[in-house]
Amino acid sequence: MSGAAGGGRWRLPLGPGGLLVAAATLASLLLIGAYLAAGGASYTPQEIRDPCEPRPWSDPRSLAELANQFSSSALDGAACELGVSRERLARALADERARERFARRLGIDDARLAEAIRAGLVRAVDDAEEAGALSPLVGVPLRSTLERIPLEQAIELLRDGRTLFEDVRDFLGPAGGLLERLLP
Numbered sequence: 001m002s003g004a005a006g007g008g009r010w011r012l013p014l015g016p017g018g019l020l021v022a023a024a025t026l027a028s029l030l031l032i033g034a035y036l037a038a039g040g041a042s043y044t045p046q047e048i049r050d051p052c053e054p055r056p057w058s059d060p061r062s063l064a065e066l067a068n069q070f071s072s073s074a075l076d077g078a079a080c081e082l083g084v085s086r087e088r089l090a091r092a093l094a095d096e097r098a099r100e101r102f103a104r105r106l107g108i109d110d111a112r113l114a115e116a117i118r119a120g121l122v123r124a125v126d127d128a129e130e131a132g133a134l135s136p137l138v139g140v141p142l143r144s145t146l147e148r149i150p151l152e153q154a155i156e157l158l159r160d161g162r163t164l165f166e167d168v169r170d171f172l173g174p175a176g177g178l179l180e181r182l183l184p
Contacts, residue, residue: 048085050080054076054113069128073123121154
């Protein structure tokens, strides 16, 4: 091996492992540079929205889109009733243990939680009707049903509103296409 003093080429004494470390270090530095160039140094978390403020509805083109907006609106409504953020309520309803901790911290029982979730579901029907995404022909009986739904089913609807609209479509049987026609 020749050195710089000997007039020859300078070579790094790196074996295969050293080359991998050098390549990983270079890749890390390039990644950090790209992150900083994209504005990563000035990251600020997005502000949590007030769940009591209605969110705008888009024009749903399918039951899945309607169900997604319905679930979001219902979660907002329930969170508003409980005085917490939508995100906090969503985490609390992820499983039974989280729900129990949440209820204990807020000092509420299942009856109060059910009342808040039902209010959120009814708000979602109101929001859907107001946005023109749900016909009053569907909204009126749906609202009446949701006011009495058991807690576990209410939580399931918050997690995934599709089940509600799929159940309505299935209930209608051969007239299931009627639900899609009742969507504006």
